[in-house]
Structure formats: C-alpha cells, structure tokens
Amino acid sequence: MPDLLLELFSEEIPARMQARASADLRKLVTDALVERGFTYEGALNLATPRRLVLHIAGLPARGKDQREERKGPRVGAPDAAIQGFLKSAGLSSIDEARIERDPKKGEFYVAVTESAGRPTLDVLAEILPEVIRGFPWPKSMRWGAASASSASFRWIRPLRGIVATFGPETEDPEVVPFEIGGLKAGDTTFGHRFMAPQPIRVKRLADYVRKLEAAKVIVDPERRKDIIRTDARNLAFAQGFELVEDEALVDEVSGLVEWPVTLLGSFEEEFLDVPAEVIRATIRANQKCFVLRDPATGKLANRFIATANVAARDGGATITAGNGRVIRARLSDARFFWETDKRVLLAERAKKLETITFHARLGSQGERVRRIAGLARELAPLVGADAALAERAALLCKADLVTEMVGEFPELQGLMGRYYAALQGEPDSVAAAIGDHYKPQGPSDAVPSEPVSIAVALADKLDTLVGFWAIGEKPTGSKDPYALRRAALGVIRLVLSNQLRLPLTEVIDNFIVLGKLTGEYAIPTQARFATIRDLVGFLVERLKVQLREQGARHDLVDAVLGLADGQDDLLLIVARVEALAAFLDSEDGKSLLAGYKRAANILRAEEKKDGRGFDGAPDPRLFSLPEEMLLHDTLVAAADKAREAVAREDFAGAMRALAGARGDVDRFFEHVTVNADEHQVRENRLRLLNALRAATLTVGDLSRVAG
C-alpha cells in the first residue's frame, strides 16, 4: 500500500509552535482523507525549526467505487415530476433510469449513478493545498513580491519548499502534483543550514529520515530531546557535576536546533554569591542554557551547558566562549541588581508602590498592600498567627516588585523579597511569608503551612477576589484575565490543607467594611450582601469542582451543598461530604437511604396528588399501629441526637444517630399502609414520613444522592 510523505520547508518556525503545528497538519490531512472515504494504516508527524513533516502509511492507490441509487417518481407520473427527477439525478433521458416495482407504490423509476474511485494522488493534490492554505497558525504573515496583493498566501514565516511524494514501497513514488504560493511540490529538500545546505532528493520516509540525518538534520523532535538530555547529563557527569533537569527548557531548545550539540562552559565562581534561583533564571531565560549542580553539596556549580545548532570546526570553543561572555555580562547585571537591591530596605522600597497602579478602579499597589495588611491582621487569630508579624509581612510582601531584580526577572517575585527581608533582619516568619504569599499558584504548587504565611497568602487572594467582585470583573466562560479562579483555588487549598475554620461571609464582610472605612471600595451597603453571597457562592462552586477532580462523588457534594443553612465554611463542607460518603458505604447507611428514598417517593406522589405538603408534627393520638408509634419516638430521639451531633460538628455521630432509626423504618414499611382509607390517618402517616425526610436533612439532602 502506498505512503504519503509531506515536508513543508520554511524559515524558522517559533519553537513553541512546532509541536502543535505538526499535530494540526496530521489531523487536518487525515481528517480530509477520512471525510473523502479513505482509510490509512498510520500517520506520523515530525517537526524541526524549519520543517513540518507528515507521513501517512498504508493509503489505497485509489478511492472506493461509488454507487448511488436514487428513487424517482412512479411510472406514468406527470411530466414535470419526471423532468425534475432527470435534472436532480443528472440523467439526460428517462430511458437511462431503471424501473423497479414495489407492492405499495407500483412501478417507479430508479436512477443509478456509478463512479469509479478517484486516484489517491489526485485527491491528495486537492487536499494538501487546501490544508496548507487554511492552516490554523496563531499568527501568519505575507512576504516577497507576491505580497503586493494582500490576498497572497500566508504562512508562519516564508515557506521555501514543499516535498510531497506518494507511492508504494517497492517503486519510485510519484510527486503529488500541486502548487501553492508559487511553490511547486517536488521531491527535493535541503539539509542543515550551515553543515549541509545542498539539495537532497528523497523518496519516502525511511530514506528521507536517513538522508537528512546524513545532512545533519534530526527530523524527530523526541530524538532531539533525547540527545539533548543524554548529552547534557553525560557532559555534566564527566566533569563531576549533575544536570539541573529542566524539561521545559529541553522542549524549547529542541525547537531551536536541527542538529543539537551540547557544550559545557563556565563562569567565575564569585557570581555564586548571587542566589541560585537568580543565576538559573538569568541563564535560562536569556541564554536558554542549562545549569549544573555539585552532586556532593547540591549547590549550584559555576558551569552551564549550551545547546548549539552546529558542530563547529573548532569543536565549539568559539561558541562556548561567546556564550560564556554573554552569561558573564548577564550575571554581572544580576549581581549589580542584587547588590543594589540589598542596600535599600524593603519598607523604604514599598513606598514606591504608591505610584504604581494595581488596577484603575482598585487603586495603587500601595493601597492594595494596606488592604492586605489590614486583612492579614484580622485573619491572624483565625489561623494561629501573630497579628503584628502577619501585618508586617503583608506590608512588605509586594516591595520586591519594585526591585531591580524582579523588574528584570518577574518570575522571581516573592523569592527576592524573601531573600532581601532575611538579609535586612526581618523575622524568619516574615521573610518566609513574603516568599510564600503567592502560593499556591497552581494545583500542584506547595501550600504554605506556617501561620504567618497562611495569613498573608489568604489575605492576598481574598483581597484580589473581593476587589474584582466589587467592581464586577468576575470571570466568565474561558475569560479570566485576573486569574480569579486560581486565586479561589488558592484560598480553598490553603483552608483545606491547613484545616482552617473560616466563616467566609463574616471574614469578607468585615473586610469590605474595613475597606469602606478607608474609602477604597465603593460597594453600596445594599449591594454588599449580594456581592458577598455571590463571591462565597463562587468559592463553593470552585470547591465543588476541586472535590470532583479529586474523585469525590459529585452527588454527595450536591447533597451537602443542598442543605439550607449557610454553607460558607469550606472545611465543614468537606467534612460533611466525607462523613456522608463513609456512612452511605456502610450497611446502615444503605438501608437508611433505601428507607429515605421510599418515603420520599411516596411523599412526592401524594404531595402531587393533594397539591400540598405534609408539614407539621404527626399527632401521636392518631397512630393505630405499634410500628407507627415506634418510628415516631425513634425519629424524635434520633433527630435530636443528630442535631446535637451536628452542632458539635460530629457528622459521623449524627449519621450514627439516624442509622439507629433504620430498623423502625424498615418495620414501618413492612407493616403499615401509608395510604389508609381514613383521611386523617393517611395524613398523619404522611406527616411521619415527612418527619423522617426532615430528620435526614441534618446530614444532607439525600434526594440528591444517586442510586
């Protein structure tokens, strides 16, 4: 079976786009083939900085033959109907139609059109230019003389050549005949830009990959990554060091080279006075080089590994020296920033925040910091932190934003503040809180556990949430420009992993009142409660998402959230869900749930019939059977016990109390007919069932539980 080999050869494609683009190419071409009824055995996509490559194996030489039958009017139908049929079926005379008969309809015409399957080569010649022309680049451009027309062909960077061959393994493949943007598809490509720039004729994947490798191009990105990883590790090891692994950097660098050559260089040891994170950030962000550590001490070494795109004739000495020069210049800048920053007290620096806008409607960074500090102070007792320390840390937590270092490397925010605070004699807990207050940033980021850090981290996130809620900038759909979902998840993770009891409504309300006092929030009093309710609802909603992602049964989450009383304590919600899950897993729980469901079903049917509810306590005088009496007494006692347990936040205890009613519930249903003939008795029994339903509401809205 024949294969397709496609290579789109261009000027350098941005590293971050290559993987996606080659996957898109594969999907678009295979989808177009499948849509036209073609099957294939397998597809492989590859990419280099200058090429997108697609190989589709096992395509048929031609498409399937098509046979289409079209039913027409009956024989003897009016001429207009016959003519319409001829036209729609593409026949020139009714003699070309077959006559069939049907017991109902009698004799009628059938048009049969048969077409032979088209040669795959022709179909490819149609599909490929279509896909290339409509390719979904995030950005694309025009170039050259053709760009005099604004409708000229667009690509990510100038497209320089197209290889498109099609044929079986045993024969010379054919070139897929098409042309786009003045380029004719052919079977010629080029090797490495510097080491083997000559044209190369290729036939199919195997010889394409082999010939290009001989021409110093590794077409497979995974192989380039392997080479970079392995060579970098070995190079480090040979010199007695260890590579600081960095997969994201491997990804990026593999998209910048066709022929990776790793080179080890060094810089002066004195630069190691600068914090390791700074050195790594400098070398990584600006130079896309790896850093090394000393395996004995775990400390950063004064070495780097660069990945060149060329095997230079001096063995890479010039390239290594050049990279070393740039790294030294960058590190001296970094050291200069470090030395300058150290000398200015953070508290002094923080004054500059007054001049920086946080958000046009939420004031300056300075105002923001004061809000966070006020809130951190309020939160401190709730999280077991010293209020003065929490306030201090909060006042300093954003000061590093105006340091030289963070100006240069924004990703070091927090961390630099921590270093400077520690050097300037701030208490350890203050320095740690400055460093940790942005955390947790993502689902896998560590959650602060020191009380002062917790207070500041919570205050930072709550300030952001309340602020943007106050000005009506909530996330909608996929739009969340201020990362409010992430802030909400941060609050949730801080609360849960530190087992914090936080009455959110009260905390937020106090905060807004506090904010109003300093005139920073303009939430009118009447809108305040709606805003708070909405924000707490958002947090609870995010908790729900979070619990589901962790595998909690979402029906149980719904059952707990369905309870009427104010659900604004995240930790309690989780405790209730966990207790409910454990309970419903037990025999008692399953049996009580069955009894509940039975009661609820009967109630629903009867409520519908009567058009009213059966609220109100049952009247013991109307009980005629012992099972009624027993259930009643048991329920009253169990409900009381359950309520007491819930008040103690002993949810398992509450459920145990309810479980005690299980036997009486079963016996009731066994011996008592709810829909008694006598009106009053029926009503009373329904009220008893209602009491059962109500009792379970102490632990969860069981109507939401599935099964």
Next chain:
Amino acid sequence: MEIPVHMRPERSFQGLILTLQSFWAERGCVILQPYDMEVGAGTFHPATTLRALGPGRWNAAYVQPSRRPKDGRYGENPNRLQHYYQFQVILKPSPPDLQELYLASLDAIGLDPTLHDFRFVEDDWESPTLGAWGLGWECWCDGMEVSQFTYFQQVAGFECAPVAGELTYGLERLACYLQGVDSIMELNFNGREGAEKVTYGDVFLQAEQEYSRYNFEFANTEMLLRHFADAEAECQALLAAGTPGNSDNDGRHKLALPAYDQCIKASHVFNLLDARGVISVTERQSYILRVRELAKACGAAWLQTAGGGAA
C-alpha cells in the same frame, strides 16, 4: 582589494560600519546617511517608515544614531547607552533569500558560520507609536542577540503591499563581540593603536554623562510638554494644508514629509518626558496613542505622494 588592518571590522568600529555599507551597496542598496533628527530607532527614518508603504521597490541601508533617553546610565553601564548606532537595511519587496543575504553579511564582518552558532529565535516586532508590526526573529550569534530581522506586515496602520524585510544590526554589541571587549566605551573606534587610537569612550563618554543628566534631571518638562503640543499641532496643520485640494489636478499630498518630521519630533519629546518621569501610567497610553494617530495620518498622506506610489 585587501582591507587595511585598521579598517577590519574586528579591529575598528568604523571598519564594521564601512564593511556593512559596502556589503549592502554591492547588493544594490542605496546607502543613505542618518536622518538629521532625533529618533528612537532606525525604523523611524522616513527611508524605512514611509518607504515601507506603497507598491514601489526600495532597497536602502544606513546607519542611524538612535536616542533612548531612558536607557542612559551616565556612561557607567558597560552595555547601556542613551545614544547608540543602529545599522538598518530595508528591502522591499523582501527578497526570497533574505536570510542567506543576512548570514552572508555576518560572514563579511568576520562571523564565520563554521565557527559560530547562528539562530533565528522568535521575536515579533511591534511599534505602538508607529502603528506598525511584523513577524520575524532576534538573530543570535553564540547566544548573543546581534540583530533584529522583521518582515513588516503593517506600517502606520496600513497593510504593507508588498512586504518589506527589515534588518537592524546592533552595532556596538556586534563590535564588542568582534573586538573581544566587555564594555562599549573600550571599543576601538578608528582601528589604530598607540597614540593614534581613538576609543568609543573618547568620542562618546562625555556625551553619555551630559545627556544622562539632561534626560533625567535637567530637561525642562514644561517646555517639552509645549513642544509636544506644538509638534502635534504643526503635524496636523501640515497634513491639512498639504491635502489635495480642489485646484490640484494630480490629487497628490504636498507636505507628507515635513508633516512626518513633526511626528518624529513628538515621539522623541514623549520619550524625553517619559525619562523625566512626568508621565503617569495612564497618561503614557494616551501619549502613545496621540503619536500613533500622527503616524497613521502621515502614512495616509505619504500614500498620496509619488514616493508612496500614487498614480
């Protein structure tokens, strides 16, 4: 012809410039002299901004002294200056072998591709003040950014048709690498040795110190604010005055170039005000917008001139 030692690009700053000029002259570029106004980058030269618009062919190369008031460091930072040189090449339409031409120019100044590591690293270019953008790369040599390579897609808010290719060489940085020195001020300017040697610092150190003082401390901001308003008003007045009137038969704009000068002036005054720290974050945006409006109107006027390809 053998280049004398003192004129070799790895020996002298001026030798580097002359080598690039002859390289591009050989490839058919007109070699222009710097534009005689203060600009932030070679792109502001009308030979790039305006000539990039319109259908005609245009190949030019020139050195442009560039002023970035905010980047001044009183001559104390080895790599940062408030005044430096860019070597600018503009080729319209972009030739199919522009990358190869560029790499050949590096070879010409002594950067041999069998010894060095050249890379084209994604870097899309955008100038909010000029209403211009393009796609391209920063070009790396051994991990150092030495040039900016851009295919202009839009200038002054107009689609480029055809697209021009723009190359901008950072001359001081390239020279430091070629000469193997760590500080721009140490560059050998004239390639001579001993008593005859003139360094970059000899030529420019005092200027860096004085202009840093001026930019950050002494520039009269009230006067500058006035100058900004004047330049803006003059630009608009010239654009209006030059608009093809009823009496004109050829329908061409008569004052596109002088109007554009005022746009350049406004842009530089804005940069000075920015360095003086008197423009707040919110105002900043509106100043940029005002300059962009001027640039767009100048681009529109240029398209109504012979140079802009008007019929």
